[in-house]
Amino acid sequence: MSVETVQETLQQAAKSSGGFSPILTGLLGTIIVMALYEYWHRNTREYRMVANIPSPPSLPLIGMAHLAAGLSNAEILSVGLGYLNKYGETMKGWLGNVLLVFLTNPNDIELILSGHQHLTKAEEYRYFKPWFGDGLLISNGHHWRHHRKMIAPTFHQSILKSFVPTFVAHSKAVSARMAKEAGKSFDVHDYMSQTTVDILLTTAMGVKKLPEGNKSFEYAQAVVDMCDIIHTRQVKLLYRLDSIYKFTKLREKGDRMMNIILGMTRKVVKDRNENYSPESRAIIEDVAEPTPAKQATKTEGLRDDLDDIDENDVGAKRRLALLDAMVEMAKNPDIEWNEKDIMDEVNTIMFEGHDTTSAGSSFALCMMGIHKDVQERVFAEQKAIFGDNMLRDCTFADTMEMKYLERVILETLRMYPPVPLIARRLDHDVKLASGPYTVPKGTTCVVLQYCVHRRPDIYENPTKFDPDNFLPERAAKRHYYSFIPFSAGPRSCVGRKYAMLKLKVLLSTIVRNFIIHSTDTEADFKLQADIILKLENGFNISLEPRQYPTAA
Numbered sequence: 001m002s003v004e005t006v007q008e009t010l011q012q013a014a015k016s017s018g019g020f021s022p023i024l025t026g027l028l029g030t031i032i033v034m035a036l037y038e039y040w041h042r043n044t045r046e047y048r049m050v051a052n053i054p055s056p057p058s059l060p061l062i063g064m065a066h067l068a069a070g071l072s073n074a075e076i077l078s079v080g081l082g083y084l085n086k087y088g089e090t091m092k093g094w095l096g097n098v099l100l101v102f103l104t105n106p107n108d109i110e111l112i113l114s115g116h117q118h119l120t121k122a123e124e125y126r127y128f129k130p131w132f133g134d135g136l137l138i139s140n141g142h143h144w145r146h147h148r149k150m151i152a153p154t155f156h157q158s159i160l161k162s163f164v165p166t167f168v169a170h171s172k173a174v175s176a177r178m179a180k181e182a183g184k185s186f187d188v189h190d191y192m193s194q195t196t197v198d199i200l201l202t203t204a205m206g207v208k209k210l211p212e213g214n215k216s217f218e219y220a221q222a223v224v225d226m227c228d229i230i231h232t233r234q235v236k237l238l239y240r241l242d243s244i245y246k247f248t249k250l251r252e253k254g255d256r257m258m259n260i261i262l263g264m265t266r267k268v269v270k271d272r273n274e275n276y277s278p279e280s281r282a283i284i285e286d287v288a289e290p291t292p293a294k295q296a297t298k299t300e301g302l303r304d305d306l307d308d309i310d311e312n313d314v315g316a317k318r319r320l321a322l323l324d325a326m327v328e329m330a331k332n333p334d335i336e337w338n339e340k341d342i343m344d345e346v347n348t349i350m351f352e353g354h355d356t357t358s359a360g361s362s363f364a365l366c367m368m369g370i371h372k373d374v375q376e377r378v379f380a381e382q383k384a385i386f387g388d389n390m391l392r393d394c395t396f397a398d399t400m401e402m403k404y405l406e407r408v409i410l411e412t413l414r415m416y417p418p419v420p421l422i423a424r425r426l427d428h429d430v431k432l433a434s435g436p437y438t439v440p441k442g443t444t445c446v447v448l449q450y451c452v453h454r455r456p457d458i459y460e461n462p463t464k465f466d467p468d469n470f471l472p473e474r475a476a477k478r479h480y481y482s483f484i485p486f487s488a489g490p491r492s493c494v495g496r497k498y499a500m501l502k503l504k505v506l507l508s509t510i511v512r513n514f515i516i517h518s519t520d521t522e523a524d525f526k527l528q529a530d531i532i533l534k535l536e537n538g539f540n541i542s543l544e545p546r547q548y549p550t551a552a
């Protein structure tokens with residue numbers, strides 16, 4: 001509505017009523033303010049610069065917020081994907097006065113993620129602040145750079161190798177627990193989330209004795225609920241405002257979840273601090289390797305940012321796992337590191353390290369249950385590696401032989417990326433490659449991995465689960481930024497190699513113990529994208545124990 005139209009409406013209303021009632025005055029006042037705001041907004045530099053980028057229907061003041069009104073998280077995802085199909089590979093939208101530009105073209109994504117120009121996380125991440133503080137995932141500038149430099153070496157290959165026996169022990173333990181479900185359909189995500197929490201506690205956090213009872217599961221459930229709350233705050237305009245959110249039931253629930261989450265992580269840090277002595281540290285000695293370091297964790301089709309940056313290699317021969325390294329840094333007056341830094345990183349890595357891999361492993365198990373031919377090839381590869389001793393413990397060298405399983409994991413992460421989107425705030429104007437678009441500084445650029453991974457011009461049959469998409473010759477032909485489940489560039493996932501190694505050990509152990517069945521098909525999947533991609537209707541599989549001849 002233009003300012004002139006508003007004035008005419010006012011004059012007519014005044015004439016016909018012989019004066020203004022308070023309600024009418026309020027209403028008209030609101031309309032005037034909205035019209036003036038919209039007039040100002042449409043004349044801003046930002047608005048004019050992106051006028052040619054397609055957008056779903058937008059309303060004055062709230063932008064596209066009405067499109068999410070009343071929808072569940074699963075519905076928001078499918079509505080969003082519908083608009084992207086309609087409007088093309090690059091789309092914009094306003095949420096209040098926040099400009100969002102959605103990217104699905106690998107050339108555009110490379111402009112944002114590669115290099116050091118746009119490392120700042122988007123405003124949308126601020127809802128994590130009470131949880132992660134200034135942890136790696138959401139911090140920026142010098143603080144992020146310093147933390148990344150200090151944390152990355154704790155994921156060095158020699159440390160990851162030392163974790164393999166722990167990965168094996170937990171994979172065997174969860175297989176034994178799941179054996180009780182044999183023959184029944186059940187949600188495997190419950191098992192995967194508890195075991196991934198336990199694995200993180202006993203590896204990166206150096207916990208010797210796991211919390212009693214069902215604490216890990218309780219923590220994992222609280223994380224799922226907290227993600228749901230944060231996602232709701234990101235997409236529903238009213239919940240974005242702290243002044244409104246703090247009076248809602250959602251905040252009460254959020255507070256309860258944070259108590260569970262922080263209760264667990266505070267205890268982990270307190271115990272490690274109390275039991276810390278130079279002798280109790282888990283020092284990992286570098287040992288001579290039969291396989292060259294670079295080849296050892298190479299995943300086909302995935303350029304190795306961490307190796308390129310080489311920040312994981314501090315040249316030392318003796319290394320500490322994450323929490324021990326952080327406790328030691330906090331005790332060293334020459335290093336800028338304190339107790340809050342420890343808590344922030346423990347909270348960040350406990351979240352990033354467990355929910356992502358529990359979704360990844362659950363999706364992979366469902367895929368093998370649905371695609372029996374794929375499962376048979378995985379099993380044949382395991383047979384070739386383990387021979388007559390199928391239930392022996394897996395070693396790091398074994399994981400190097402699991403080329404097909406690796407392709408299954410990568411294909412799962414392509415079709416169902418646990419982190420379906422990421423967002424950056426532009427620190428400079430950017431001219432996109434996908435069209436005659438220039439996106440202004442300050443914009444929230446949303447990189448949609450889920451959509452990039454399903455582009456028909458990149459993946460011949462994008463909705464078909466085909467691990468051979470990751471045959472080296474096929475992967476080599478693709479744009480590097482067309483497969484980015486771990487993001488890419490300097491802010492890519494610091495735990496990628498940890499995740500790949502753990503997933504291999506876990507899935508290998510399960511496949512050698514059970515035949516996986518699924519009565520669901522992919523058409524039954526109800527995808528839910530609340531921070532981490534999940535299935536609203538559960539990761540339903542059933543297991544049949546494999547029988548092996550016993551030694552005479």
Ligand code: HEM
Pocket residue numbers: 136137138148204348349352353354356357360417418419421422423484485486487490491492493494495496498499
């Ligand atoms: C399948 C498993 C995983 C997937 C798909 C995944 C994916 C990602 C993605 C997409 C990002 C970038 C997020 C963003 O920019 O908003 C990220 C960052 C991060 N990930 Fe992972 N991740 C996985 C496992 C792990 C594990 C196991 C750990 C640690 C044990 C971890 C720790 C982190 C950290 C600390 C960051 C922040 C890095 C930074 O900003 O410097 N992740 N991850």
